[in-house]
Amino acid sequence: MAIQKYLIILCSVLIVALTQLPAAAALPDFSELATKCGPAVVNIGTERKTQAEGPEDFFGEMFRNVPPGFERFFDQFGGKGHGGKRPQMKQKSLGSGFLISADGYIVTNNHVVADADTIHVTFDSSNGKSETLSADVIGSDEETDLALLKVNAKNRLPYLTFGNSDTLKVGEWLLAIGNPFGLDHTVTAGILSAKGRNIRSGPFDNFLQTDASINPGNSGGPLLDMNGQVIGINTAIIASGQGIGFAIPSNMASKIIAQIQQGKKVSRGWIGVNIQDVDDNIAKALGMTAPKGALVNDVMQNEPAAKGGVHDGDVIVAVDGKNIENTSALLLAIADKSPGSVAVVTVWRDGKNLDLKITLGERKSAQSAKRSGKGQSLQDESLLGLAVRPLQNDERRELKINKNEGLLIVDVNPDKPAAQVDIRPDDIILKANLKAVNTVEALSRIVREEGEKRGAVMLQIERRGEVFFRTVPLQK
Incomplete structure (x- = not known):
């Protein structure tokens, strides 16, 4: 009887305990959200004209060495017209976007609409009716891959708002x-x-x-x-x-x-320093308790950081009171502020934190560097198929490129070797065969003296902050 009584009490306790447990959380129902927000999302279709591909695009270097008779055969049957050029084709692409205003402003990615000749926006067809309108690009920002479009609609359109x-x-x-x-x-x-x-x-x-x-x-x-x-x-x-x-x-x-x-140019803050991440050994050497912040390798002369009192060897640990964990965080924090505004930059120096007030300059991108060079004479490196120009001193400073490096590629000949290895306009050549180049003469000399002899030239390329190598094959 005692055992039965004990079991009854135990079961009662378990039942009470189970009834007190919270009900399992159900998965959310997204149907109302999809119905509410779906009409503001659009389908974006683009078209751009491009040159049709020929056999050289498929056979690469093999095509370069075919006998002249075969070249004429390929020209005749590979798609070239009587003018010696391949016909243009329409290249189509699809993407998405969303309305941010009732009068037709649409946000999308820059890469969805870049270089498009025509842009068409198709609206939600969930009600059985779809409408397609032409769109214009109001502006874009390549570095963050954003673009703003505008359509002219007869009626007010559904739209979405940005959250935090x-x-x-x-x-x-x-x-x-x-x-x-x-x-x-x-x-x-x-x-x-x-x-x-x-x-x-x-x-x-x-x-x-x-x-x-x-x-x-x-x-x-x-x-x-x-x-x-x-x-x-x-x-x-x-x-x-x-x-x-x-x-x-x-x-x-x-x-x-x-x-x-608002019709403004996209602008970002700039202080003018070369930086690197702080590792454990650097932190120990500088007496820091943890590896964090951005170590200043070099302060550019006459730039905002120099004017504000930043020294080589400082570690930037905060901007306007917000901790800086690494170089990426510093770049984002400064770029997020407007040129001309004042930032309080906290640096670790001589074992203690020091607050410096810096009036920010404006950061330039490689694209703006290209624009600022319009009107300058361009020089061709004909064997590679590149039109290049030397970087100006202010461009070199703002792009953080050494004074003995830097040739901006303004155009790439699609029929020449460089185009075949994914070298693009706006790329910057830093070195050729591991030798720094900042003039077309220096580049051409390396191409002639080493490239033709070896059959290839290795270029060190900077593209949107990334550095890599491309090897360009040359016909001997």
């Missing part, structure tokens, strides 16, 4: 809407996997990472929080990864889009 990506927490539910692989208005859901991701796609990488399915065609579409606000612009995927997508944070995008919409 800084307050978003890892693990929160998110919704992505777009047109992956051209499939109209596809909705996918997931969570925020991480913040502040740097995938080395540009100088201002600060992506939100999500496991909501993002595929080709989603580019430019919105990443929404559960309140229906845009907290990111879907922009990148990793081809080898599954369940990994990246979005531009709304707090970065909204500032840039606002500048473009």
